[in-house]
Amino acid sequence: MRILMATMGLDIGGAETHIVELTRELLRRGHEVTVASNGGAYVPEIEAAGARHVSVPMHKRNPFLMIKSLFLLRRLIREERPDVVHAHARIPAFLCGILKRTMDFPFVTTAHWVFSTGGALRVLTNWGERTIAVSEDIKKYLTDSYGVPEDRIFVTINGIDTEKFSPEVSGEDFRAEQGIPQGAPVAVNVSRLDESRADAAEALIKISQRLARRVPGVVIVIAGGGGRLQELRARAEEANIKIGRKCVILTGPRTDINRICAAGDVFVGVSRAALEAMACGKPAVLAGNEGCMGLFDEDKLEESIAGNFCCRGCPKMTDEALLDDVTTALTLPEEETARLRELSRRVVLEHYSVGRMAEDAMAAYAAAQPPERVVLSGYYGFDNAGDEAILGELVRAVNGMSPGAEITVLSKDPAWTEKHYGCGAAPRFSPFKVYRAIRRCDLMVSGGGSLFQDSTSTRSLVYYTSLLALAQRLGKRTYLYANGVGPVSRAANRRRVCQVAQRADAVTLRDPDSLEELRQMGVEREDMAVTADPVFTLPLPDPRRAKEILQSAGIDGPFAAVSVRPFDAPEGYFERLAQALDAVYESRGLKIVFLSMQPRRDEPVSWRVADMMKAPAAVLSGDYAPQELMGIIGRAQVVLSMRLHALIFAARMAVPALGFIYDPKVASYLALLHQPSAGGEGDMDPRAVSDAVGVILDNRAELALRLEDTTRRLSAAAAENDRILGELLGAGA
Numbered sequence: 019m020r021i022l023m024a025t026m027g028l029d030i031g032g033a034e035t036h037i038v039e040l041t042r043e044l045l046r047r048g049h050e051v052t053v054a055s056n057g058g059a060y061v062p063e064i065e066a067a068g069a070r071h072v073s074v075p076m077h078k079r080n081p082f083l084m085i086k087s088l089f090l091l092r093r094l095i096r097e098e099r100p101d102v103v104h105a106h107a108r109i110p111a112f113l114c115g116i117l118k119r120t121m122d123f124p125f126v127t128t129a130h131w132v133f134s135t136g137g138a139l140r141v142l143t144n145w146g147e148r149t150i151a152v153s154e155d156i157k158k159y160l161t162d163s164y165g166v167p168e169d170r171i172f173v174t175i176n177g178i179d180t181e182k183f184s185p186e187v188s189g190e191d192f193r194a195e196q197g198i199p200q201g202a203p204v205a206v207n208v209s210r211l212d213e214s215r216a217d218a219a220e221a222l223i224k225i226s227q228r229l230a231r232r233v234p235g236v237v238i239v240i241a242g243g244g245g246r247l248q249e250l251r252a253r254a255e256e257a258n259i260k261i262g263r264k265c266v267i268l269t270g271p272r273t274d275i276n277r278i279c280a281a282g283d284v285f286v287g288v289s290r291a292a293l294e295a296m297a298c299g300k301p302a303v304l305a306g307n308e309g310c311m312g313l314f315d316e317d318k319l320e321e322s323i324a325g326n327f328c329c330r331g332c333p334k335m336t337d338e339a340l341l342d343d344v345t346t347a348l349t350l351p352e353e354e355t356a357r358l359r360e361l362s363r364r365v366v367l368e369h370y371s372v373g374r375m376a377e378d379a380m381a382a383y384a385a386a387q388p389p390e391r392v393v394l395s396g397y398y399g400f401d402n403a404g405d406e407a408i409l410g411e412l413v414r415a416v417n418g419m420s421p422g423a424e425i426t427v428l429s430k431d432p433a434w435t436e437k438h439y440g441c442g443a444a445p446r447f448s449p450f451k452v453y454r455a456i457r458r459c460d461l462m463v464s465g466g467g468s469l470f471q472d473s474t475s476t477r478s479l480v481y482y483t484s485l486l487a488l489a490q491r492l493g494k495r496t497y498l499y500a501n502g503v504g505p506v507s508r509a510a511n512r513r514r515v516c517q518v519a520q521r522a523d524a525v526t527l528r529d530p531d532s533l534e535e536l537r538q539m540g541v542e543r544e545d546m547a548v549t550a551d552p553v554f555t556l557p558l559p560d561p562r563r564a565k566e567i568l569q570s571a572g573i574d575g576p577f578a579a580v581s582v583r584p585f586d587a588p589e590g591y592f593e594r595l596a597q598a599l600d601a602v603y604e605s606r607g608l609k610i611v612f613l614s615m616q617p618r619r620d621e622p623v624s625w626r627v628a629d630m631m632k633a634p635a636a637v638l639s640g641d642y643a644p645q646e647l648m649g650i651i652g653r654a655q656v657v658l659s660m661r662l663h664a665l666i667f668a669a670r671m672a673v674p675a676l677g678f679i680y681d682p683k684v685a686s687y688l689a690l691l692h693q694p695s696a697g698g699e700g701d702m703d704p705r706a707v708s709d710a711v712g713v714i715l716d717n718r719a720e721l722a723l724r725l726e727d728t729t730r731r732l733s734a735a736a737a738e739n740d741r742i743l744g745e746l747l748g749a750g751a
Contacts (some may be wrong), residue, residue: 019383020050022100024091024110026077028058030242030271031210032290033130035060036152036176036375037106042067043177043376052098054091054110059243059271076110088113095121102126102383108143115144124386126150126379128174131214132159132330148386150174150379153326172382176290176326177375178366182276183297185363189281192274196267198281202235203348206282208275208291209306211244217307217335218287219250225341226257226266232345236265241278243271284347286340288328293370296362301355303343310335312343316361323369390423390747392416393459395485397467399429399446402616404553404663406438407644408466411552412499412743413439419744426455428485452485461746462489466500466528466552466739468662468683472511479511486518495746498525500552500739502683504535512539519546524742529686550736551687553666554729556645564649573636577609578602578711579654579673581664583616584623585680587699592623594704595678596630598696599658601708603633606715608655610635615661617641656714658696658707662687669693669729674714674721678702691728 028034038060041051051069056077065071074090075083091113102124105111111127118125127146150172151157157173160166207222209215219240230236254266285295288306296302304311309332311318394412397405416423425441432443444451469482489496506512516539519525525546527533533548599610612624628635651657652671659665660678668675669691677688679698688695696707
């Protein structure tokens with residue numbers, strides 16, 4: 019992802035360190051990060067890690083600077099085209115919120131602290147499409163004070179780099195740099211020295227004389243910059259004069275906070291800085307502007323986590339309480355100090371990893387993305403059970419992998435499709451509506467089924483390839499999903515298929531023959547995958563429904579399920595088929611039951627063959643759902659089918675089948691399923707059909723077991739279609 023972080027500045031402070039650590043971890047995970055801020059001490063560190071820094075003066079509520087920042091941010095967003103804008107602090111969030119209205123980028127904010135909610139400041143507050151709160155109590159503040167819905171808030175932590183902040187880090191160089199005597203007890207405070215953060219630093223200076231009397235040789239180190247730095251430095255100099263030595267040291271803003279924490283024996287402060295010191299194995303006195311919790315121990319863990327170690331809701335800090343707590347921390351017995359050191363480190367390792375912080379941010383980024391818009395193109399809305407089964411699986415897969423995705427099916431019957439699948443649909447023969455759907459989409463999926471063949475007509479092949487070519491010209495992701503390819507005999511048609519397959523983002527094929535056909539066309543790519551028909555992942559049907567249908571049709575006892583379809587058959591073909599079915603009835607006593615995979619087309623042919631038969635036959639009339647037809651097939655002794663998906667339904671239900679080859683795709687799948695053929699359109703022999711059925715029935719149990727094994731293998735292969743679909747959907751996040 020391309021991520022733009024917008025913040026006030028990058029000087030010393032808890033929020034700033036949070037941004038730095040988050041940036042470093044996101045970079046480590048392979049994302050691109052640009053940080054816009056007024057700059058500061060941490061800029062070299064993030065640039066060394068691989069981030070780009072852009073100077074934008076968002077650090078003051080100065081109208082001139084805010085207008086300037088607005089223009090700089092607009093230009094930056096246009097140039098960078100980030101996948102998400104992540105604002106930290108009120109001014110950056112306000113400015114990004116203004117730009118969001120016209121530039122429409124995914125927008126996330128992080129609430130690091132609680133702020134005043136009154137007057138003009140409330141107008142300046144924007145919490146984005148998703149908000150990250152660094153503690154549970156800040157989440158409650160967001161819902162109570164601003165009405166931010168709970169489901170839009172992600173609670174994270176102040177993740178700490180536990181390798182950078184570690185007991186292995188030495189503070190000796192820092193001690194030597196500051197002239198701190200060997201063995202002198204050291205109390206460290208790290209904070210931004212402004213009105214909202216400097217209370218602990220100020221209190222340490224106030225108590226320094228008394229602390230020096232209680233703890234001989236003690237040194238107080240205060241690190242950080244801000245508006246009160248010079249004032250507090252002057253107070254520290256006064257205290258040092260009275261103490262008679264350099265007791266209080268103000269370092270100003272620094273980035274080597276890990277070395278400073280390592281140099282201390284106890285940390286005094288709150289929030290992220292306290293956690294960094296604890297990661298170094300230092301006991302911590304939790305005290306700050308929000309309140310005072312005192313010396314941290316295990317009994318304070320739950321309350322500390324709930325308030326992000328900020329002491330919100332705790333008693334106000336007093337000089338006397340702080341003096342007692344720091345004195346206690348610096349004079350504990352060695353074994354007690356060792357226990358608190360181990361506890362501090364363990365708390366950070368268990369609850370405050372940088373990895374979790376990055377994962378929380380990524381979850382918020384994903385939730386802020388606009389819903390994926392997916393167009394599904396295929397032979398949909400024609401009441402063909404096989405293709406409708408494919409569509410059902412596609413819709414299920416998209417919804418499962420990208421909840422909230424906007425799906426548009428190009429359908430012959432949009433109203434029927436919308437009703438049955440609960441998604442959008444557009445009339446496939448309306449050029450304007452088809453173009454609009456493709457123009458708006460992120461991903462176009464073409465398939466499955468035999469969309470790329472010209473044995474029936476060139477018109478349908480040109481239709482499907484033209485849609486893909488349009489999507490590709492518009493820069494949309496395209497996926498040839500579990501397609502059957504061929505036969506494609508015309509040279510121009512072969513070029514059309516080759517071009518769209520070569521440019522597609524992914525290609526999966528339902529059989530090896532389709533892969534070979536594409537290679538013969540000149541498609542040169544190594545990532546094409548032979549998977550299986552999506553129907554192999556269709557959930558198994560409820561057997562009770564199939565029983566109800568058969569009973570209502572007056573069908574009982576053993577039967578053979580037959581699926582026929584119209585095609586350009588040679589003279590006498592259907593008469594021979596009727597004779598073959600008569601022979602099956604005569605030799606095995608199986609009633610013949612015709613199923614219509616596409617009722618409008620198949621029922622007339624079924625009645626035609628049934629009328630030619632001497633044996634009793636039934637034609638199941640009605641518009642049955644794919645799973646209902648699969649359930650009916652599951653109750654048959656054997657299936658005789660021209661329709662490919664009737665053969666696949668049979669395999670899914672472990673019912674042996676015999677295929678009538680009217681199209682190469684049937685031969686390909688019979689080979690995959692290890693099922694016998696009744697011959698091609700010119701060599702189908704009635705007696706051979708009857709004999710083949712006899713062999714199947716005599717070995718039915720063994721054949722069913724083989725089918726179960728084959729189906730398991732093909733189901734696993736078909737799952738690859740959805741895995742690749744998930745990758746393509748994820749490409750938009």
